[in-house]
Amino acid sequence: MSHSHGNASSVNDPRQPSAAKPYIPRPVAPEDLPVDYSGFIAVILGVSGVMFRYKICSWLAIIFCAQSLANMRNLENDLKQISMAMMFAIMGLVTNYLGPNRPATKK
């Protein structure tokens, strides 16, 4: 290969500046982006944490929100879902730790 390259470079340069075309980024539709599973799971866990008062669900929702933030590619589309999941998760934690106690805990 190096030998053939030497031949090519010595005979004629393969580069053609006139043929250079600038990079045209393809507009990627939101549908083509990979599915954000962690964001979806975070929303479900957040909702269950708020409704059923499970602490573990709220904590897991926060963890999956963090993972979704780490894998975020498109700010405009992804932040909506992540912010919703984060709100549910934080609300779940607030109600679990600062909200009224259940009668079961009293017993």
Added chain:
Amino acid sequence: SPFEGFDAEEDDVTDDSSHLLHHSLPPPLLTQSHSSLSDPDPEPEPSSAECKSDLITESDLEHQSDSKTPSSTPFEYWDEDEFEGLPVEIETLESPLITENGTHADPKTPDLKTSSEAQGDTNDQTKKKKSYAVEIACVCFLIALAINYFVGKRENESLALAWAAKFASKDTIFQKNFSMLGVSELEDSPLLLKEALNVFKFYASGRRYCHGLLATMELKSRHDLISRVFNLVVPCKDEITFEVYMNEETMDHVVFAMTKKKAAKTMQKEMRDLQRFAGIVSPPAGRKWVSEEFALISESKEVAADLITDTVLDQVFGDKAVDKYGKNFMSMHISDQHPGKHKKMMLFKFSLPDAKHMDDIVRLVALIPYYIDLVGRYRLSSQARNKTESGRQKAAEEAYKELHNARQEALQKKKAEKKKMMEEAEAKMSAEVIRKKEAKERARQVKKAVPKMKMSRSH
């Protein structure tokens, strides 16, 4: 008789009975009673003597009364005596019991309180421990996520930069083959475009036979702790994909692919052009060929034989060289019937080694300009061209039929819409007719009304 004596004492005088009880009690109690009696009297000595004499006399009188009472008392009275006696005993018993209860309660109540407090403390401690355990675990995991995010991000960037330094910097293979590197036209532009934390793109252009090359590095999600753990179970590699967009006028009819044997069938099924035009090619007899771990998919054996040259076999794919230089090769796909925007395209897919072992893919990357020139200059023989022409004509006819069907469907839709419009027009017409009838009826009613008024005038 002593029982009767007790009853008699109770009947006579309660105070006396109490005194007697004190006497009957053991001596230390007696001493206590004496001390209590002596306190109110001013003279100690005569008071004690008087007390003793009084007690003796009282005892004598009581004995006399005892002898009298049993003869005179009936059974009913006796029962009453028993009933009267019981509450006194109960009281006397109750008072020490109460005191005992009090004394027990005094040590017991703090014991119970302390025990209850201890129980409460233990309950609270256990609850706190449980909740804190869960929270501590989750917070530690979040901290680990954050740390892994930055560490993984840096690792991915260093790997991408190592690749760029090896192949896209000055005096490297891409510098020598392409006149424009990077995603923007400016000089000294950044070479790599960072699409995501694990996806980097490199673009080059300005070479004969092709109008662009786009390299996409898909690294492992090192920045994601959960994906990193998942990759321990399901291992995956860092991949780089080169898309070379060939010029329309230079590339001939070539449909060719080469990949690992395990992935050959899957690749042929998935790629539409390979599925339609190509099949798996058996190695030709009497000639050096690629290592047994690779499989070839081609439209014709002639094309396969022409594209697998001796140089390629010696450098990368031969039996001697494949173990050292071809281990990172994944697939190669050269086609003039690519589905998508660019029809004539070459795809090369390699796995990336560590940042320290970028030399391992030097020969693999060198394949790319070699094949650009090879495919750019390649011309089929007349026989092979005829075969390929027939296949492509069939494909073109099918495409035309699909377009024709689409047009017919569009026309049918338009006709259906026209019919709907006509029906709507008819409905409107019928509505107008109804309105006309109503107008006529109203006119008739008006005419009928007029004669009534005339009759009134006549009257």
